[in-house]
Structure formats: C-alpha cells, structure tokens
Amino acid sequence: MKVYISIDMEGISGIVDWSQVDFRRRPQEYEACRRLMVGDLNAAIEGVLEAGADEVVVADSHGRMSNLPPEEVHEAAVLIRGSPRPWMMMEGIDESFDAALYVGYHSMKGTERGVLCHTISGRVVDAIYINGVEMGEFGLNAALAGCHGVPSIFISGDQAVVEEARRLVPNIRGAAVKWGVSRYAARCLHPAKARRLIREKASEALKALDEFKPFRVDEPVEVRMRFVTSTMADVAALMPYAERVDGRTIRMTFDDYPTAFRGIRTAIAVAYPVEER
Numbered sequence: 472m473k474v475y476i477s478i479d480m481e482g483i484s485g486i487v488d489w490s491q492v493d494f495r496r497r498p499q500e501y502e503a504c505r506r507l508m509v510g511d512l513n514a515a516i517e518g519v520l521e522a523g524a525d526e527v528v529v530a531d532s533h534g535r536m537s538n539l540p541p542e543e544v545h546e547a548a549v550l551i552r553g554s555p556r557p558w559m560m561m562e563g564i565d566e567s568f569d570a571a572l573y574v575g576y577h578s579m580k581g582t583e584r585g586v587l588c589h590t591i592s593g594r595v596v597d598a599i600y601i602n603g604v605e606m607g608e609f610g611l612n613a614a615l616a617g618c619h620g621v622p623s624i625f626i627s628g629d630q631a632v633v634e635e636a637r638r639l640v641p642n643i644r645g646a647a648v649k650w651g652v653s654r655y656a657a658r659c660l661h662p663a664k665a666r667r668l669i670r671e672k673a674s675e676a677l678k679a680l681d682e683f684k685p686f687r688v689d690e691p692v693e694v695r696m697r698f699v700t701s702t703m704a705d706v707a708a709l710m711p712y713a714e715r716v717d718g719r720t721i722r723m724t725f726d727d728y729p730t731a732f733r734g735i736r737t738a739i740a741v742a743y744p745v746e747e748r
C-alpha cells in the first residue's frame with residue numbers, strides 16, 4: 472500500500488502562536504517546534520507502517536515547505552520539500568496512492584476556537600467557497616486527492632480542524648492533539664500522548680481503508696473567493712475567468728477541480744502584494 476502524508480505546522484501538538492511557526496520571528500522556538508512537527512509525523516508514519524503501508528511519501532507543506540529536518544524523518548518515507556510547487560500542500564499526489572493523511576492541520580479562517588485558523592494566506596484570503604460550500608485547507612486538498620481517486624482517511628490537529636474535516640468526510644479518523652481556548656491559546660496534550668494517539672488513529676484508519684471513498688467535488692466547479700481588502704479583489708478580478716461579485720469577492724467557474732485549484736492559487740499570488748505600499 473502506498474500512502475501520502477501532507478503535513479502542516481499550525482496543528483502540531485503544543486503549537487499555539489505564529490512566532491512558533493516562523494523561523495524569522497523566534498528562531499530558537501521555531502527550532503523546537505520543528506522537532507515537535509517531526510515527532511507527530513513519525514508517529515503517523517509508524518501507524519501506517521503497522522497497518523501494512525510499504526511506501527510513504529511526505530509533503531512538507533508549511534511556509535516555505537522545508538521545515539522538517541530530513542535526517543529525523545522516519546527513513547521509510549520519501550520527503551518532498553521546498554517551494555514553489557504546482558500542487559502546493561499536495562505535491563506528488565496521483566493515482567498510484569491508496570490513501571491520503573493530513574498531519575498538523577488547522578481550521579479555516581474565522582473558526583471559533585480554531586487554533587491559528589486561516590485559509591492558505593491569512594493576509595489575503597477571508598473565505599473560499601467551492602460550489603457554495605466554504606472550505607479550509609483540508610477540504611481544498613482532500614478534493615485534489617479525490618480527483619486522483621485517493622480517499623482522505625486521517626487528520627491530526629486541533630479539535631476544530633477534526634470537526635471541520637468530519638463535515639466533509641464523516642468517517643475520517645481524527646487525532647485531536649489540542650483544544651482551542653482562542654485563536655492563539657489551547658489546552659495541549661503532552662507531545663508523547665499526542666504521538667501515541669496519532670499513531671493509533673492513523674493505523675486504525677489505514678486498516679479500515681475499505682470503508683472510505685474519495686472526497687470529490689462536482690464539476691464544473693464554481694469558486695467564490697472573498698479577500699481581506701477590496702484592493703485585492705480589484706486586481707484578482709482582472710484574471711481571465713474572474714467576475715466581480717462585490718467589494719471583496721470574485722467568482723470563477725472552471726471545468727475541472729485541478730484547474731480551479733490553480734485558479735485559486737493564482738488569484739492569491741496576484742492579490743498578495745497589492746497592499747504593500
């Protein structure tokens with residue numbers, strides 16, 4: 472069995488603040504948090520190996536996408552690191568995989584008790600709707616796996632992201648490693664306990680693979696994006712396919728989901744620099 476793992480940083484056990492996930496702000500704290508990240512990852516890898524996985528591909532998917540210290544990642548895994556890359560947090564996903572797992576994920580922007588909640592870029596994106604349903608990074612990425620026929624079977628992060636994932640994939644196995652008190656505060660499981668939970672649930676998920684179906688969105692795909700400022704919508708609305716809906720919102724329709732995903736990424740890249748003045 473071949474397994475894909477996408478790993479972010481905001482949902483790793485013990486992490487509650489931006490300064491912990493940004494090497495420029497508090498280098499020593501970031502250094503410690505990379506170790507927490509690799510701890511959660513290796514627990515998930517051990518879990519899937521226990522359940523019969525023989526190939527594991529890991530996509531380091533936070534920030535510049537080179538957070539994991541390579542020599543500390545379980546040697547069973549092939550590591551995809553660095554950016555930019557076309558499929559971002561899902562780089563390398565294709566039909567050859569049997570399952571996709573998400574480690575260290577966070578909830579969509581605006582979630583109550585969602586630790587470090589945001590959707591791709593907190594500076595730029597207020598909300599993204601796919602066919603009328605608001606989606607965070609889990610949904611956007613799980614739909615990409617679904618295009619390749621790959622089911623999404625496991626997620627770890629805070630309680631809020633586990634609940635968000637269950638709304639789209641009701642039987643997804645979840646490991647909640649912290650409970651948000653606010654966006655920047657949480658009650659955290661000890662990392663050793665978090666890792667045990669991740670290992671157990673990841674293993675349980677892969678053993679139950681038969682009960683999962685790929686998460687797919689209907690095509691053609693209608694994307695609505697609400698930006699943080701109207702200037703961002705001003706420039707994003709210049710893109711072919713884009714249509715202005717209101718001050719901060721654009722709408723785009725695409726024939727298939729991978730193209731919609733590229734449209735979302737491009738709109739963010741176009742909008743990102745416009746408030747730097």
Ligand SMILES: [Zn+2]
Pocket residue numbers: 479480481532533534
């Ligand atoms: Zn991140």
